[in-house]
Amino acid sequence: xxxxxxxxxxxxxPILVLALGLCPxxxxxxxxxxxxxxxxxxxxxxxxxxxxxxxxxxxxPPKVRIPCYxxxxxxxxxxxxxxxxxxxxDLNKSLGIxxxxxxxNCIILGRAEAYxxxxxxxxxxxxxxxMGLGFTVALCTLATIREVLGANKLxxxxxxxxxxxxxxxxxxxxGFLAIALVMGLSNWIRDRKKG
Amino acid sequence: xxxxxxxxLVLTIVALIAGLAIGLTYEQTRESIAQQKRLVQQEALxxxxxxxxxxxxxxxxxxxxxxxxxxxxxxxxxGYAFRDSSQGYAGLNKVIVGVDPEGTILGVSIIAQxxxxxLGQRVIEIASKKYLxxxxxxxxxxxxxxxxxxxxxxxxxxxxxxxxSAEWHALEPEARERLRNxxxxxxxxxxxxxxxxxxxxxxxxxxxxxxxxxxEQEEE
Numbered sequence: 566x567x568x569x570x571x572x573x574x575x576x577x578x579p580i581l582v583l584a585l586g587l588c589p590x591x592x593x594x595x596x597x598x599x600x601x602x603x604x605x606x607x608x609x610x611x612x613x614x615x616x617x618x619x620x621x622x623x624x625x626p627p628k629v630r631i632p633c634y635x636x637x638x639x640x641x642x643x644x645x646x647x648x649x650x651x652x653x654x655d656l657n658k659s660l661g662i663x664x665x666x667x668x669x670n671c672i673i674l675g676r677a678e679a680y681x682x683x684x685x686x687x688x689x690x691x692x693x694x695x696m697g698l699g700f701t702v703a704l705c706t707l708a709t710i711r712e713v714l715g716a717n718k719l720x721x722x723x724x725x726x727x728x729x730x731x732x733x734x735x736x737x738x739x740g741f742l743a744i745a746l747v748m749g750l751s752n753w754i755r756d757r758k759k760g
Numbered sequence: 761x762x763x764x765x766x767x768x769l770v771l772t773i774v775a776l777i778a779g780l781a782i783g784l785t786y787e788q789t790r791e792s793i794a795q796q797k798r799l800v801q802q803e804a805l806x807x808x809x810x811x812x813x814x815x816x817x818x819x820x821x822x823x824x825x826x827x828x829x830x831x832x833x834x835x836x837x838x839g840y841a842f843r844d845s846s847q848g849y850a851g852l853n854k855v856i857v858g859v860d861p862e863g864t865i866l867g868v869s870i871i872a873q874x875x876x877x878x879l880g881q882r883v884i885e886i887a888s889k890k891y892l893x894x895x896x897x898x899x900x901x902x903x904x905x906x907x908x909x910x911x912x913x914x915x916x917x918x919x920x921x922x923x924x925s926a927e928w929h930a931l932e933p934e935a936r937e938r939l940r941n942x943x944x945x946x947x948x949x950x951x952x953x954x955x956x957x958x959x960x961x962x963x964x965x966x967x968x969x970x971x972x973x974x975x976e977q978e979e980e
Contacts, residue, residue, distance in 0.1 A: 595878020621774075629767050633774045640778040644785045651792035654800070658884065660877060716878070723891045732949050735878045 566691070573695025579672045580703035580744075581751045586672040590704055591740040593663055597720050600708030601701070602656045606649070606664055608697025610641045611673050615693035618681040634677045635668070642667045672700055703747070710743045711735060800871050801856070805829060807904065808841050808858030808867030815841075823972040825965075831858070837977075839866050842969055846961040848874040849953045853883070855908075855961045861977075863917045863970055868908040868962055873954070880954030883907045887929035907958070910936070910945045917967040920959050922947045 579585045586607075593603040617637050625633050646664050649657045657664075667673065676696055681689040709719065715734030717724050733739045805815055813831040820828055831839040838860060845854040851874030858866035875881040887906045906929035914920055921944045928936065928946040939945065947955040 593877050595876070599877045624770065625774075626767055626770060628763075629771055632771060636771075636774050636778045640781050643782050647782075647785050647789045647793070651789035651796065654796045658873070663877060711878070721886075721888055723888065726891070736950055 569691050569695045570698070573692075573697075573699040574702050575699075575751075576755075577696075578699040578703055578751070579675075579696055580700060580707075581748050583672075583675070584748075585675050586670045586700060587744065589663065589666050589670055590700075590707060590744065591737060592666065593660065594704050594707035594711055594740060594743070595715065595735050596712045596718070597705060597708045599660060600704040602653075602660055603663065604697070604701025604704045606645050606660075607667050607670060607673070607700055608694070610638065610645060610667050610670075611676060611697045611700075612690060612693035613641045614638045614673055614677055615681040615689040616686055618677040619684060619686045619689035622682045630682065631674075631678075634674060634682075638673050638677070639668050672696060706747055707740070707743050710747070711739060714743075715739055804856040804869035804871050805841055805858075807869045808856055809839055810866065813838060820969075823968055825969065828969070837861060840970070840973060842966055843871075844961045844965055845872075846957045846964065848957040849876060849880045849951075850874045853954065853957045853961055855958065857911075857916075857962050857966060859916055859966060859970065861970065861974065863915050863967065865911045865914050865916060865962070868911040868958075870905070870908055870958065875951060875954040880948065880951040882948045882951065883954050883958055885948075907945075907948055907955075910939070911962060913940050914943050914945070916963050916970070918943050920945060920963055922955055922959065924949075924952075 573579075577583060580587065580590050589603060589607070593599050614634070614637050618634055621633070621637075642665060645667070646657075649660075649664060676692060680692045684692070711734045712718055713724050714731050715736075716732075717728050717730040731739070734743065809815060809831045813833045816830045816832060818828055818830055819826060825842060825844075827843065829841040830837055831841070839858050840861070841856055841858045843854065843856050845852045847853075852872065853870060853874055854872040856869045856871055858868075860866055870884050873881060873883055875883060884905050885907065886903065906927070910928045911920075921942070923939065923944055924947045926935075926946055927949060928939075931939075931946070945955075945959070
């Protein structure tokens with residue numbers, strides 16, 4: 566279990582190591598609140614789709630597996646969207662359209678194809694949880710950096726009095742910079758550990 | 761041939777089950793979603809009108825929209841509210857605007873927005889003056905988004921322009937007053953499209969509605 570956790574968050578972190586799902590990571594990592602919201606929504610979809618894909622893998626002919634996985638994922642995303650609209654209106658108001666982007670989040674399709682379609686239900690469930698956690702952790706790290714530097718805020722609260730925020734970190738270029746820095750740092754730490 | 765039949769069958773079954781699951785969720789959440797929408801609209805109406813007015817819903821014809829609201833105080837009409845929308849960054853920005861019969865904005869409420877999180881989305885941001893290490897500190901806590909608050913007191917029948925040099929929530933009262941005299945607001949940093957879109961939603965059709973309503977009043 567702990568080994569799995571380490572795999573999801575550190576050695577096989579979906580964003581920082583596998584470099585999957587960079588599109589939502591860039592779009593939604595502008596504030597910590599959005600990062601947590603998006604991370605939770607993506608984790609929910611990832612866990613559900615991993616379980617279902619692993620359950621139905623025997624009945625799905627290999628030729629149509631991708632459309633089947635997409636249908637499964639899209640179904641869960643639509644459900645998340647409806648549930649969010651009904652019970653978390655504030656989150657829906659700010660994340661809105663970006664939730665539907667989970668459909669094309671390659672982490673989810675990637676895990677369905679690379680893991681859930683080859684492993685049993687329990688292992689797939691664990692994989693969904695740890696990968697979702699890894700995605701959320703990476704997203705929150707990026708969001709923290711970008712929100713503090715780009716808006717001088719964290720969770721909507723001010724951070725450093727008098728500090729003039731660098732708006733570029735809220736914009737897309739800053740997203741690329743932040744992601745590159747965090748990715749580089751995590752690679753450097755891993756290399757040092759190995760060496 | 762047989763293969764095609766088998767593949768289609770599998771896909772059909774998967775799609776059917778998926779459709780069923782979505783349908784069930786939709787049924788389950790429909791009431792709550794409708795409820796939320798009503799709530800948002802109700803809160804928006806309360807926010808764009810001054811306290812203590814009676815709000816009546818009306819159904820318009822011709823130029824007037826299907827639905828608009830009249831605020832009545834002591835038997836006189838003190839304001840109108842209209843729903844309008846305009847193309848934002850990735851969809852429609854929807855607003856409810858309260859104006860008095862002369863065209864002065866009483867309040868603007870954004871009920872749906874389509875900006876990027878952290879950028880255009882900040883049209884609904886509530887600016888906090890609190891600091892991270894002192895989140896419980898004393899602070900005249902602002903409950904309304906700063907972006908829409910700056911529309912109050914502006915005129916819909918003149919062009920509303922915007923200034924990109926600073927954001928309203930960081931300005932001193934005198935600077936805010938200067939902007940108001942110029943019928944000007946401040947833009948959300950990095951979000952010219954969303955800023956423009958909200959201005960358009962506020963000013964595009966409402967002057968026409970107001971003159972139609974004024975004509976109607978005179979006939980009576």
